[in-house]
Amino acid sequence: MYLKEIEIINYRLHNSLKIGPLAQTNLLLGNNGQGKSSALEAIHLLFGVRRAANEEIISFGQEQAVVRGRLLLDNQDREISVCVYKNKTKTIKVDKKEAKKTPEKLKTVLFNPDDTQALKQGPGRRRELIDEIMGQIDHKHTYWLNQYNANLRQRNALLKSPNASHQSLEAFSQKLVEAAEKVINGRLVAIKEATPLYNKYHQKISGNNKRAELKYQTSLDTKDIKGSLVLRLKETRQEEAARRQTLAGPHLDDIIFFEEGINIKKFGSQGEKKTAALSIRLAQYELIKKKLGAHPVVLLDDLVSELDAGRRARLLGAPRGAGQVIISSTDEEITAEEGDGKVAIHRL
Amino acid sequence: MFPKTVESLVNELAKLPGIGPKTAQRLAFFLLKTPAAEAKKLAEAINAAKDTVVFCPICFNLTDQKTCQFCSNPERDKNRICIVEDAKDIIPIERTQDYKGLYHVLQGAISPIDGIGPEELRIKELIDRLKKGEIKEIIVATNPNIEGEATALYIAKLVKPLEIKTTRIASGLPVGGDLEYADEITLSRALEGRQEI
Ligand SMILES: [Zn+2]
Numbered sequence: 001m002y003l004k005e006i007e008i009i010n011y012r013l014h015n016s017l018k019i020g021p022l023a024q025t026n027l028l029l030g031n032n033g034q035g036k037s038s039a040l041e042a043i044h045l046l047f048g049v050r051r052a053a054n055e056e057i058i059s060f061g062q063e064q065a066v067v068r069g070r071l072l073l074d075n076q077d078r079e080i081s082v083c084v085y086k087n088k089t090k091t092i093k094v095d096k097k098e099a100k101k102t103p104e105k106l107k108t109v110l111f112n113p114d115d116t117q118a119l120k121q122g123p124g125r126r127r128e129l130i131d132e133i134m135g136q137i138d139h140k141h142t143y144w145l146n147q148y149n150a151n152l153r154q155r156n157a158l159l160k161s162p163n164a165s166h167q168s169l170e171a172f173s174q175k176l177v178e179a180a181e182k183v184i185n186g187r188l189v190a191i192k193e194a195t196p197l198y199n200k201y202h203q204k205i206s207g208n209n210k211r212a213e214l215k216y217q218t219s220l221d222t223k224d225i226k227g228s229l230v231l232r233l234k235e236t237r238q239e240e241a242a243r244r245q246t247l248a249g250p251h252l253d254d255i256i257f258f259e260e261g262i263n264i265k266k267f268g269s270q271g272e273k274k275t276a277a278l279s280i281r282l283a284q285y286e287l288i289k290k291k292l293g294a295h296p297v298v299l300l301d302d303l304v305s306e307l308d309a310g311r312r313a314r315l316l317g318a319p320r321g322a323g324q325v326i327i328s329s330t331d332e333e334i335t336a337e338e339g340d341g342k343v344a345i346h347r348l
Numbered sequence: 349m350f351p352k353t354v355e356s357l358v359n360e361l362a363k364l365p366g367i368g369p370k371t372a373q374r375l376a377f378f379l380l381k382t383p384a385a386e387a388k389k390l391a392e393a394i395n396a397a398k399d400t401v402v403f404c405p406i407c408f409n410l411t412d413q414k415t416c417q418f419c420s421n422p423e424r425d426k427n428r429i430c431i432v433e434d435a436k437d438i439i440p441i442e443r444t445q446d447y448k449g450l451y452h453v454l455q456g457a458i459s460p461i462d463g464i465g466p467e468e469l470r471i472k473e474l475i476d477r478l479k480k481g482e483i484k485e486i487i488v489a490t491n492p493n494i495e496g497e498a499t500a501l502y503i504a505k506l507v508k509p510l511e512i513k514t515t516r517i518a519s520g521l522p523v524g525g526d527l528e529y530a531d532e533i534t535l536s537r538a539l540e541g542r543q544e545i
Pocket of ligand 1: 364404405406407408409415416417420424
């Protein structure tokens, strides 16, 4: 997979932006506020990942935003376009014909300075991260996650309604439990596969031998997810009725990042958190590569400039290989340092 | 921008399911361009349907008679009821020509988010029908989405003490979920389900 050109229309502050022709390594240069991040976000959308609501994405006064990419896929020229509309719908076109989803091989990893927040905030961001990774290596995970969330919304609405009967609650619980098992098992697979890679990159970036690992934290028994969730729902019935929400399930679980047995979220320094965030993205990169047998496109959002030269070189060296990279930065210096002669500069 | 009458026509059309403001505008201008007699026919058809079509008092299907075509047909198997969400769901089942029983139209599915509980549906009427004793089997053909599945489970639990055979139509197509994943999911569900048969 090789991206040749990207066109962004009515996406946030970009009314019409063309980036290309793209090279192996690309530098997207612009001052702050010129829309580097939103350009990368738009490219991310081309790969099927939507990080914001449609109304936020679409430029003021417009009805739709379009991201179009011309690329080489299996040695064939293809054109993919993703269009999002104000009414919350989305259409995907492959070679101008409507398609149900973007091609399987179109995968990307976005490195974002914001990722460090996943190591600082509540468990929501860490679940999102692991769900994104699992969704990319097995899209059935996204299906079950959507099923679980839809069931959860209905069940919570029921708990808030004044005449929620025992039978109605049971009806929504049964499907919730089925989807919960799939979601948790998916996350366990993602963690199991990501952990050795995470450890590898963690050691590479930090330059030490400390053992880094990921662990899934849940109140349920992972050997009997269904059984233990059914039991927990029974036990919390009274409390659920009082607090009017579902009090057990994968929507409350967490992913703990450890370094030598120490929880980085709680005890890690700012630098250690940054290293953890980078390492998990690199693990994601390699998992996708293993799954696809090809390199995903790497998007680096204004983050290389944050790192010291040593970390930067180690980071950029890791995913380079044969993969395509798009880096956004205010800093032109980077090219001289990291460039291998094939860097294309795109000014915003 | 347009005369008030045109605007109100657009507004009324936009209330129809699946019709956005732009389509409503297009339909309104189409209607304005058609000959008066044609447009009148549409208006009259709507009026006539609204005036004569009622819900069947037994199964809540649509009818312009006292009871619907299925309930009044002596050829239909009176021992079986197929439960659907909407009257329109009867059409694909009839098309299979495999089903000769009766129907029961719930008029929706349980959806707490939309404030629809079992009381808002024709579930009580269904149980009353079942208690009369003639029914030997019910086939729950609610949609295979979250709401339809929950409604099916709810009904199955209510019916259990009556000891009537209850089956769920096998479909596996996740209508409410992401349709884009349907193929694989359908396949994997079909594989999972094969032991149960
Ligand atoms: Zn009837």
